[in-house]
Amino acid sequence: MxxxxxxxxxxxxxxxxxxxxxxxxxxxxHRPDIQVRVPKLPNKxxxxxxxxxxxxxxxxxxxxxxxGSSLGGYFTHYLANKLGCHGVLVNPAVKPxxxxxxxLGPQTNPYTNERFTLVPDDMSELRKAEVIDxxxxxxxxxxxxxxxxxxxxxxxADKYAAAxxxxxxxxxxxxxxxxxxxxxxxxxxx
Numbered sequence: 001m002x003x004x005x006x007x008x009x010x011x012x013x014x015x016x017x018x019x020x021x022x023x024x025x026x027x028x029x030h031r032p033d034i035q036v037r038v039p040k041l042p043n044k045x046x047x048x049x050x051x052x053x054x055x056x057x058x059x060x061x062x063x064x065x066x067x068g069s070s071l072g073g074y075f076t077h078y079l080a081n082k083l084g085c086h087g088v089l090v091n092p093a094v095k096p097x098x099x100x101x102x103x104l105g106p107q108t109n110p111y112t113n114e115r116f117t118l119v120p121d122d123m124s125e126l127r128k129a130e131v132i133d134x135x136x137x138x139x140x141x142x143x144x145x146x147x148x149x150x151x152x153x154x155x156x157a158d159k160y161a162a163a164x165x166x167x168x169x170x171x172x173x174x175x176x177x178x179x180x181x182x183x184x185x186x187x188x189x190x
Contacts, residue, residue, distance in 0.1 A: 003063045003190060004112025006033045006055060006079065010070030011093075014111035015040050019069055019090065019178050026182040034190070043073070043109055043116045045096075046125035048075065056082040069175065070151070071096050073142075074129070080139060081131045086189045089142045090175045094155040097123040098132075135163035141188050143181060145171025159164065164188070 005027060015038040023035045039055065040049045052075055055158040066087045067071050068076030071114045074090025080087030093099060136138065140163035144153040157167060170176070 002035055003033060004037055004059060004065075005186070005189060006064060006066045007036065007038045008052075008066065008068030008072035008075045008079070009041060009145060010068075010072045011103075012043065012098070012107065012109045012111070013072070014109065016111055017069075018174065022179045022183065023067060026179065027186070030183070031186055032186070034186070040112075041072070043107070044116060044118075044125075045122045045129070049078070049129045052079050052082075052129075055079060063190070065186075066108070066145070067185060067189070070173065073156075074126075077131045078129050084136075084139075086139045086141075088185050088188060089140065089156070089160070090178065091144060091148050091151055091153065091173055092142065092156050093151060094134070094159050095112075097126040100126070100153070107124060133168055134160065134162055138164070140164065140184070141166070143175060143178075144168070145173075145175055147171045147176075148173045 007023045007147050009022050018027055020038045027034050027036045064083055065084045066076045066080045069090040071093045073089035075094050076087040076089050079113055108115050142160040142165050144167045146153050148169040
């Protein structure tokens with residue numbers, strides 16, 4: 001049975017994001033036994049959840065680990081919960097339906113140049129994807145940096161207090177020095 005790492009990018013990002021590329025490069029060089037899948041998540045939350053549900057169906061009987069950053073971290077909790085696998089959340093969004101209220105209206109994804117419009121129903125779709133419970137906190141590792149300029153790291157520290165938490169002083173939303181954690185991330189997932 002193949003082992004697969006699924007990397008989920010954040011809002012208005014793409015499979016070409018820096019962390020996605022660093023993850024893919026590391027695994028290809030150091031763990032060629034692991035397949036990496038970096039799906040292009042749709043910009044619209046409801047469509048992204050449909051993609052996640054399809055991934056859950058496709059990988060239901062395989063050995064999988066999930067990594068995601070920002071909104072991808074929120075979606076990592078959703079997908080890892082569905083699959084019953086381990087997940088690593090990097091500076092995850094905890095309440096994206098509140099955060100993205102500021103983005104309602106026309107948007108352009110800077111990676112793909114795709115144009116889309118966020119509407120209030122999109123926030124409802126994000127709420128529907130929220131996983132409140134953490135029945136297996138040992139399945140989750142949350143990496144946070146206090147210097148995250150986009151998200152308040154304390155929200156994730158509170159929500160995931162029972163999980164494995166790494167909180168670094170300083171840093172940024174991108175999670176500075178992410179690549180240094182990749183060996184440990186792989187060991188945690190598999």
